Amino acid sequence: xxxxxxxxxxxxxxxxxxxxxxxxxxxxxxxxxxxxxxxxxxxxxxxxxxxxxxxxxxxxxxxxxxxxxxxxxxxxxxxxxxxxxxxxxxxxxxxxxxxxxxxxxxxxxxxxxxxxxxxxxxxxxxxxxxxxxxxxxxxxxxxxxxxxxxxxxxxxxxxxxxxxxxxxxxxxxxxxxxxxxxxxxxxxxxxxxxxxxxxxxxxxxxxxxxxxxxxxxxxxxxxxxxxxxxxxxxxxxxxxxxxxxxxxxxxxxxxxxxxxxxxxxxxxxxxxxxxxxxxxxxxxxxxxxxxx
Amino acid sequence: xxxxxxxxxxxxxxxxxxxxxxxxxxxxxxxxxxxxxxxxxxxxxxxxxxxxxxxxxxxxxxxxxxxxxxxxxxxxxxxxxxxxxxxxxxxxxxxxxxxxxxxxxxxxxxxxxxxxxxxxxxxxxxxxxxxxxxxxxxxxxxxxxxxxxxxxxxxxxxxxxxxxxxxxxxxxxxxxxxxxxxxxxxxxxxxxxxxxxxxxxxxxxxxxxxxxxxxxxxxxxxxxxxxxxxxxxxxxxxxxxxxxxxxxxxxxxxxxxxxxxxxxxxxxxxxxxxxxxxxxxxxxxxxxxxxxxxxxxxxxxxxxxxxxxxxxxxxxxxxxxxxxxxxxxxxxxxxxxxxxxxxxxxxxxxxxxxxxxxxxxxx
Amino acid sequence: xxxxxxxxxxxxxxxxxxxxxxxxxxxxxxxxxxxxxxxxxxxxxxxxxxxxxxxxxxxxxxxxxxxxxxxxxxxxxxxxxxxxxxxxxxxxxxxxxxxxxxxxxxxxxxxxxxxxxxxxxxxxxxxxxxxxxxxxxxxxxxxxxxxxxxxxxxxxxxxxxxxxxxxxxxxxxxxxxxxxxxxxxxxxxxxxxxxxxxxxxxxxxxxxxxxxxxxxxxxxxxxxxxxxxxxxxxxxxxxxxxxxxxxxxxxxxxxxxxxxxxxxxxxxxxxxxxxxxxxxxxxxxxxxxxxxxxxxxxxxxxxxxxxxxxxxxxxxxxxxxxx
Numbered sequence: 019x020x021x022x023x024x025x026x027x028x029x030x031x032x033x034x035x036x037x038x039x040x041x042x043x044x045x046x047x048x049x050x051x052x053x054x055x056x057x058x059x060x061x062x063x064x065x066x067x068x069x070x071x072x073x074x075x076x077x078x079x080x081x082x083x084x085x086x087x088x089x090x091x092x093x094x095x096x097x098x099x100x101x102x103x104x105x106x107x108x109x110x111x112x113x114x115x116x117x118x119x120x121x122x123x124x125x126x127x128x129x130x131x132x133x134x135x136x137x138x139x140x141x142x143x144x145x146x147x148x149x150x151x152x153x154x155x156x157x158x159x160x161x162x163x164x165x166x167x168x169x170x171x172x173x174x175x176x177x178x179x180x181x182x183x184x185x186x187x188x189x190x191x192x193x194x195x196x197x198x199x200x201x202x203x204x205x206x207x208x209x210x211x212x213x214x215x216x217x218x219x220x221x222x223x224x225x226x227x228x229x230x231x232x233x234x235x236x237x238x239x240x241x242x243x244x245x246x247x248x249x250x251x252x253x254x255x256x257x258x259x260x261x262x263x264x265x266x267x268x269x270x271x272x273x274x275x276x277x278x279x280x281x282x283x284x285x286x287x288x289x290x291x292x293x294x295x296x297x298x299x300x301x302x303x304x305x306x307x308x309x310x
Numbered sequence: 311x312x313x314x315x316x317x318x319x320x321x322x323x324x325x326x327x328x329x330x331x332x333x334x335x336x337x338x339x340x341x342x343x344x345x346x347x348x349x350x351x352x353x354x355x356x357x358x359x360x361x362x363x364x365x366x367x368x369x370x371x372x373x374x375x376x377x378x379x380x381x382x383x384x385x386x387x388x389x390x391x392x393x394x395x396x397x398x399x400x401x402x403x404x405x406x407x408x409x410x411x412x413x414x415x416x417x418x419x420x421x422x423x424x425x426x427x428x429x430x431x432x433x434x435x436x437x438x439x440x441x442x443x444x445x446x447x448x449x450x451x452x453x454x455x456x457x458x459x460x461x462x463x464x465x466x467x468x469x470x471x472x473x474x475x476x477x478x479x480x481x482x483x484x485x486x487x488x489x490x491x492x493x494x495x496x497x498x499x500x501x502x503x504x505x506x507x508x509x510x511x512x513x514x515x516x517x518x519x520x521x522x523x524x525x526x527x528x529x530x531x532x533x534x535x536x537x538x539x540x541x542x543x544x545x546x547x548x549x550x551x552x553x554x555x556x557x558x559x560x561x562x563x564x565x566x567x568x569x570x571x572x573x574x575x576x577x578x579x580x581x582x583x584x585x586x587x588x589x590x591x592x593x594x595x596x597x598x599x600x601x602x603x604x605x606x607x608x609x610x611x612x613x614x615x616x617x618x619x620x621x622x623x624x625x626x627x628x629x630x631x632x633x634x635x636x637x638x639x640x641x642x643x644x645x646x647x648x649x650x651x652x653x654x655x656x657x658x659x660x661x662x663x664x665x666x667x668x669x670x671x672x673x
Numbered sequence: 674x675x676x677x678x679x680x681x682x683x684x685x686x687x688x689x690x691x692x693x694x695x696x697x698x699x700x701x702x703x704x705x706x707x708x709x710x711x712x713x714x715x716x717x718x719x720x721x722x723x724x725x726x727x728x729x730x731x732x733x734x735x736x737x738x739x740x741x742x743x744x745x746x747x748x749x750x751x752x753x754x755x756x757x758x759x760x761x762x763x764x765x766x767x768x769x770x771x772x773x774x775x776x777x778x779x780x781x782x783x784x785x786x787x788x789x790x791x792x793x794x795x796x797x798x799x800x801x802x803x804x805x806x807x808x809x810x811x812x813x814x815x816x817x818x819x820x821x822x823x824x825x826x827x828x829x830x831x832x833x834x835x836x837x838x839x840x841x842x843x844x845x846x847x848x849x850x851x852x853x854x855x856x857x858x859x860x861x862x863x864x865x866x867x868x869x870x871x872x873x874x875x876x877x878x879x880x881x882x883x884x885x886x887x888x889x890x891x892x893x894x895x896x897x898x899x900x901x902x903x904x905x906x907x908x909x910x911x912x913x914x915x916x917x918x919x920x921x922x923x924x925x926x927x928x929x930x931x932x933x934x935x936x937x938x939x940x941x942x943x944x945x946x947x948x949x950x951x952x953x954x955x956x957x958x959x960x961x962x963x964x965x966x967x968x969x970x971x972x973x974x975x976x977x978x979x980x981x982x983x984x985x986x987x988x989x990x991x992x993x994x995x996x
Binding site: 318320330331364365366367368378518519520521522523537538539540541542592664667668669670 | 687688690691692693694695699700701702703
C-alpha cells in the first residue's frame with residue numbers, strides 16, 4: 019500500500035507557508051460564516067438592539083453585538099401576523115410539486131434516452147440543456163403572458179409549472195448520466211428472468227434510487243430558492259418565502275428582525291437538505307459535468 | 311427442454327452486419343459452444359436466442375415453436391451474463407429467487423429450488439450476502455444459480471467464466487460440464503476461449519466475421535478443420551502453415567518447399583488426387599505432430615533452433631527453416647541451445663492441405 | 674455444415690485469408706419490430722417540456738413583433754421593438770454592465786476558489802471545512818441579497834461599520850454610491866459562489882494522476898513546477914466547467930441584484946437582465962421586453978453550445994457506478 023497522498027517534505031519555506039495557510043483558512047471561515055451568523059443572531063434581536071453599533075473605529079466595543087435580550091417575537095410575528103405559514107406552505111407545495119413532477123417524468127425520459135439511440139438525439143439534448151440554462155427573466159416574459167391567458171398567475175399550479183421549466187431539463191439531463199452508468203446487462207438479466215420491459219426498468223430503479231432521491235432534493239432546492247418566478251408568477255395567491263421576505267423591506271419601517279427570521283426560516287431547511295445530499299452536490303450543481 | 315434451430319439468421323446493426331446467414335441446429339440436451347474471436351457475431355447470436363436483440367432476417371425455433379417475436383420472458387430460457395449482471399441490491403438468495411418470483415412461484419418451491427442449486431454450486435453459506443461481498447467466482451456461481459433454479463428449457467451462457475482467474479476457470483470448466491450433464495438441459499455456450507469450447511461442448515460452432523465457418527464435434531474441428539482460418543484459430547499453439555508445391559512422383563504426391571521435400575502418404579495422396587486444383591497448396595501441421603531431435607534421418611528436415619520456451623509439461627521450440635519458421639511442441643526434457651542445428655520429423659499422416667487460393671481444406 | 678444451399682448463392686461466397694465470407698444480402702428482412710416502448714416512456718416529459726419551453730419561445734418571438742399590452746390591443750409592429758433597442762442606451766449599457774459584473778465575479782471566484790481548493794486538498798479538516806464553505810450556496814440568492822443589504826446598511830450594518838472603521842468607506846454605504854455598488858454585488862457573488870469553484874477544482878485535483886506527479890518529482894521537479902506542469906493542465910477542464918457554469922448563472926439570476934440594489938443607484942448596477950425585468954414587469958412593456966429577452970436568449974444559447982462542448986471534455990469521464 020502506498021500512502022494516501024503524494025509525499026511532501028518539510029522545509030523552512032513550507033513551515034512558513036503552513037502558517038499563512040492557517041491564517042487564510044481562518045479568515046475564509048469567518049468570511050463564510052459571519053453573514054449567516056449575523057443573520058441568525060439578529061433574528062433574535064429586538065429592533066433597538068439590532069440598531070446598536072459601536073462608534074466608528076471603536077473595535078474594543080464589538081462586544082455590544084452580544085448585548086441583547088434574545089426574543090423569539092419575530093418568529094411569532096412571522097407566523098401569526100405576517101402570514102408566513104401560508105407562504106411556507108406555498109414554498110413546500112410549489113418546490114415539492116415541481117420536484118416530484120420533474121423527477122418522475124425526468125427519470126422515465128432519462129432512462130429511455132440512455133437506452134435508445136436515434137437520429138437527432140444530440141439536438142434533443144442541446145434543446146434540453148439550453149432550456150435549463152436560459153436566463154430566468156427571459157423565460158419569465160413569455161411565460162407570464164401565457165399564464166395570464168390561462169389564469170395561472172398567482173396559483174400554485176402555475177408556480178409548479180414554472181419551476182418545471184428548469185427542474186425537468188435538469189432531471190432529464192442529470193439522471194441520464196446516472197442511468198448510463200447502470201449496466202444494460204442487469205435489465206437484460208431481469209428480462210430473461212421473466213420480467214416485462216417496464217418491470218426491468220423498475221428492477222434497476224433501486225440502483226439509481228439514491229441518486230434519484232438526491233436530485234429530487236436538488237430540484238426542491240432550486241425551486242425553493244427561486245425568487246423571480248415566485249415574485250411574478252406567484253404574486254397574489256402563491257407567494258413563496260423569498261418574495262414574501264423581500265416584501266418586508268418597506269421604504270419606511272424596515273422590519274429587520276422579521277426579515278432575518280424569515281431568512282433563517284428559508285435558509286435552514288435548505289442547508290440541512292444540502293448536507294443530506296452532500297455526496298451528490300457537486301454533480302448536481304455542475305449539471306453532472308463533474309463527479310466527485 | 312427443447313432443440314434449437316437457427317435458420318438463415320441475419321443480424322444488422324444499422325449498416326454493419328454482425329451475423330450472416332447463420333444455420334445451426336442444436337439437439338435437445340446438447341451442449342453447443344459458439345467459438346470465435348471478439349466481433350465474430352457470437353454474442354449477437356446468443357442475444358438473438360435470448361430475445362435481447364431483434365432478428366433482422368431468418369427464423370429461430372425452440373423445438374417447433376418459432377420464437378422470433380417472443381419476448382425474453384416468454385421464451386423460457388435462462389442466461390448467464392459475462393459480467394454476471396447480478397442485482398447489486400439483492401442478496402444471493404433474492405437474486406436466485408427473482409426469476410421464480412416473477413413467475414409467481416410459491417415460497418416453498420423457491421426455497422426448494424434454491425437449496426438444490428446452492429448445494430450443487432456449493433454456495434449455501436453465501437445466500438444472505440450481497441453481490442458486493444462476493445468474490446468473482448462466487449458471483450459467477452450465483453449467476454449460474456439464478457439460471458438453474460428456473461429449470462428452463464434452454465441455457466444461454468455468454469462467456470461466463472472469462473473474468474475468473476486461470477485456476478478457477480479450469481475448475482469451473484469441469485463443473486459446468488458436469489452440471490449440464492446432470493441437468494440434461496440444452497446449452498448454448500459462447501466463448502472466445504477454445505479450451506473452454508473444446509473441453510466442454512458436444513459440438514462447436516466456429517464463427518468468424520459473422521459467418522459460421524464450421525460446426526462439428528471438438529474432434530472434427532481439431533482434426534478436420536474445413537478451412538485454413540479454422541485450422542489456424544483452433545489449436546494452441548497454432549498450426550504451422552507452409553506454401554508448397556505438389557509434384558506427382560510414382561503414384562504419390564511429393565510436397566516441395568524451399569526448405570524441405572517430403573513424400574505425402576498413400577492415403578492422403580489418394581484423397582488429394584481427385585480434388586486438387588493446380589499444384590500449389592497450403593500445408594498445415596500442428597506443433598505437436600512434429601518431432602524434434604539432434605540426429606538426422608532420411609525423412610528429417612534440418613533447422614536452426616531460435617528459442618525454446620519450457621512450459622513445464624511441454625517445451626515449445628521455435629525453429630528457423632530456410633525462409634520459414636515453425637513451432638514445435640516437444641517433451642519437457644528437450645534441450646537445445648539457441649543457434650544449434652536440429653532435425654525435424656513430420657508426422658506425415660497428419661498433414662492438412664488447403665487450397666492456396668481460398669483456403670478450403672481438401673479433406 | 675448445415676449451411677442452407679438455397680439461400681447461399683455460390684457465386685457470392687468468397688474466402689478471405691482462409692475464412693469464409695458472405696457478400697450477399699438476405700432475401701427477406703423481418704419486419705422491424707417497433708421500439709415504441711422507449712418513445713412512450715419519454716413522451717410525457719418531452720411533451721411537458723415542449724409546452725413550457727418551445728411554445729413560450731414562439732410566443733416570445735410573436736411578442737417581440739407586437740406592441741403587447743397597449744390600449745389598442747396587441748398591434749403588429751414588425752421589427753420596431755428591435756430597432757428601438759439599437760438606439761436604447763440602457764440596453765447597451767446593460768450588456769456592458771453584465772459582462773463587467775460577470776468578468777469581475779469570475780476573476781475573483783477562480784482566483785480564490787482555486788487557491789482554496791489547493792490548500793484544502795488533502796488537508797486534515799478538508800471534509801468539514803468544505804461542508805462549512807458550501808453553506809452559502811444553499812441559501813436563496815434573494816435572501817443572501819437581503820442579509821447583505823442589512824450588513825451594508827449605513828446606519829446599523831456591521832460590515833459597513835467595519836469598512837468605515839478600517840477607513841475604506843466614508844459615511845455613504847457601499848450600495849449607496851454609484852462607484853461602489855457594483856463592487857457590493859461582486860462581493861456577495863464571491864461570498865456565495867466561490868465554494869462552487871472550490872468544489873469543482875477539488876474534484877479535479879483528486880483526479881490528477883498521481884503517477885504523473887510522482888514521475889515528475891522523480892524527474893526532479895519542485896512542488897511548484899509540479900503544480901504548473903502537471904496539476905494545472907489536469908484541472909484545466911474542470912476550471913472551464915466552473916467558468917462556464919458561473920457565466921451562465923450570472924446571466925440567469927438577478928435575485929441578489931434585485932434584493933440589494935434593484936439596479937441602482939442611478940442605474941449603475943442595471944445589468945441587462947435587470948433592465949429586462951424593469952421593462953417587462955415594472956413598466957409592463959412586454960413587447961419590448963420580449964425583444965430584449967430574445968437577444969439575451971440568443972447569446973445564452975451560443976454560450977450554451979460552448980458549454981456543451983466543455984461538458985463533453987475529460988472532466989465528465991464517469992468514475993463511479995452511480996449507486
